[in-house]
Amino acid sequence: MKKTLIILSVLLLLIANLSYSAGKRGGLVLAFDDGYPCWIKTVAPLLQQVGGVATVFVNNQRVHSGYLSFEDLLTLQNKYGWEINTHTYHHFNSVRYVEKYGLDKWIKDEVEASVSEFESKGIKKIRSLVFPFNAFNDITAGYVAKRFDSFRRYSPLPLTKKLNPDKSYPGTTIDLGYFVPLRQLKMWVNFSRMQNKLLFVYSHQVFSEDHYIRGTIKEVGPDYIIAKESFTPLKDSALCMVPTLKTRIQDTDIKVLGFENGNKIKVLSNNLPKLTKPGENFIVGPCYGIPYKEFKEFIEYTAKKIPFYTLSQALEILKSNN
Numbered sequence: 001m002k003k004t005l006i007i008l009s010v011l012l013l014l015i016a017n018l019s020y021s022a023g024k025r026g027g028l029v030l031a032f033d034d035g036y037p038c039w040i041k042t043v044a045p046l047l048q049q050v051g052g053v054a055t056v057f058v059n060n061q062r063v064h065s066g067y068l069s070f071e072d073l074l075t076l077q078n079k080y081g082w083e084i085n086t087h088t089y090h091h092f093n094s095v096r097y098v099e100k101y102g103l104d105k106w107i108k109d110e111v112e113a114s115v116s117e118f119e120s121k122g123i124k125k126i127r128s129l130v131f132p133f134n135a136f137n138d139i140t141a142g143y144v145a146k147r148f149d150s151f152r153r154y155s156p157l158p159l160t161k162k163l164n165p166d167k168s169y170p171g172t173t174i175d176l177g178y179f180v181p182l183r184q185l186k187m188w189v190n191f192s193r194m195q196n197k198l199l200f201v202y203s204h205q206v207f208s209e210d211h212y213i214r215g216t217i218k219e220v221g222p223d224y225i226i227a228k229e230s231f232t233p234l235k236d237s238a239l240c241m242v243p244t245l246k247t248r249i250q251d252t253d254i255k256v257l258g259f260e261n262g263n264k265i266k267v268l269s270n271n272l273p274k275l276t277k278p279g280e281n282f283i284v285g286p287c288y289g290i291p292y293k294e295f296k297e298f299i300e301y302t303a304k305k306i307p308f309y310t311l312s313q314a315l316e317i318l319k320s321n322n
């Protein structure tokens with residue numbers, strides 16, 4: 001009897017392990033745009049702790065302006081296993097640029113100049129491009145589809161098994177400006193695992209807690225909230241407010257115009273009462289970034305559920321499914 005129980009226990013353990021292995025499918029393809037020092041100071045070490053990697057899309061002017069160096073990019077690539085791709089040279093809107101100067105000049109000055117400089121500095125072959133502002137048309141997308149392996153197409157639901165026929169893949173920003181609640185990020189991770197789909201999300205920066213105001217709403221007006229708590233106004237530029245942490249407000253950012261009386265926040269909006277109510281928790285902070293607290297929890301949760309992939313690794317999976 002004892003021997004039978006031991007055999008059954010071993011079998012159950014094996015089945016559980018097989019189920020987990022089979023369930024640990026899908027994957028997270030995490031990306032960052034532009035070029036920021038927090039990538040190497042904060043994000044890469046955190047990801048390394050959980051076996052994670054990321055893909056970055058850098059516009060060369062961020063390097064020339066001193067936000068990070070070519071040596072930083074090589075460290076991300078060679079030490080942390082990150083993938084480096086292009087966000088064009090100057091971060092111009094491709095549609096407007098081509099309308100004004102023509103496709104050939106955009107290719108020469110914004111795409112090829114970017115790629116050749118990165119590769120001359122030791123960056124591995126640039127395989128993908130992300131359009132600044134996710135702005136493209138048939139002309140620019142058609143060129144990129146011929147020149148590169150892929151480009152990102154913004155989508156509110158960034159889960160897929162296949163690459164689109166035009167070589168685009170879906171992606172959603174998790175920056176504060178287009179806030180995705182942590183519970184929804186975790187739900188996407190679970191969907192990725194259950195449905196064996198890849199999850200594509202991107203951000204710009206990860207900020208420490210002193211860049212944020214968190215509180216509870218006391219009063220709501222069309223274009224302002226009054227918090228129950230007093231706070232010190234933030235000095236960061238390009239601030240956004242999330243009027244409730246429970247719900248995702250898709251495809252709109254609520255920009256902060258200013259602070260008054262120690263507990264009032266004025267915003268660029270005229271329908272806040274439709275989005276939130278007294279008693280709801282809110283957060284204010286840089287539009288183009290995510291709080292370290294939420295990012296860390298998201299990354300640690302992901303590491304327990306699904307693997308991390310660079311974009312090129314993910315593309316191989318998607319192509320095998322096409």
